[in-house]
Amino acid sequence: MEKLYLALVDTPGFFASIIRRVIGIDYIHVVLSMDEELNEAYSVGRRNPAIPILAGFEKEDARKIEEVFPTAKYKVMSIACTKEQKENISKQLQECFSKRFHYHYCIVGLPMLLCNIPFYQRNHYTCSSFVADILEKNGMGLFGKHFSLVTPRDFYELENTSVVFEGTLQDFNKSCMRYPAENPNIFRQAIRKLSYVMNGAA
Secondary structure: OEEEEEEEEEOOOHHHHHHHHHHOOOOOEEEEEOOOOOOOEEEEEEOOOOOOOOEEEEEOOHHHHHHHOOOOEEEEEEEEEOHHHHHHHHHHHHHHHHOHHHOEEOOOHHHHHHOOOOOOEOOEEOHHHHHHHHHHHOOOOOOOOOHHHOOHHHHHOOOOEEEEEEEEHHHHHHHOOOOOOOOOOHHHHHHHHHHHHHOOOO
């Protein structure tokens, strides 16, 4: 058997606080990774961690996220899969990344999610619906409902998973022996402050 890795993310901010209230847990973002250190990790989320209004399919960069959200918390879990499933999912994620600007965040589907009505707009996903969809297409239907209705809470409550790490992103990066985030220059400091304001964290 092989393993896939699911990272649940808790970041500060106004938008994050709204999502927390809706789903009832602190973790508001889901990432699918091929390895436990999240070196090959993908999600539907912010294209730039500092800018909440630009979202789509992207490869996660834990160091860049730490620069913007130094207090972010992560929970990384492993889930069993077959070798064939892992290879197919890895290929599909790489293909999605090569066409990443064709994928967008499904804002229109959020009211439908709140009303528990399945909804799919071509190439538009939330972070959790994308992961649920790609797992289901590879024979890992874990939730018994339409992928568009899956939320981070469903991943949080998944059985048959093993917790690999839970704690701050800073500690996670240190455990993976990543170099600390560099001290930002004046421009990066300005972007960070703007991000805090836009996210309601300042």
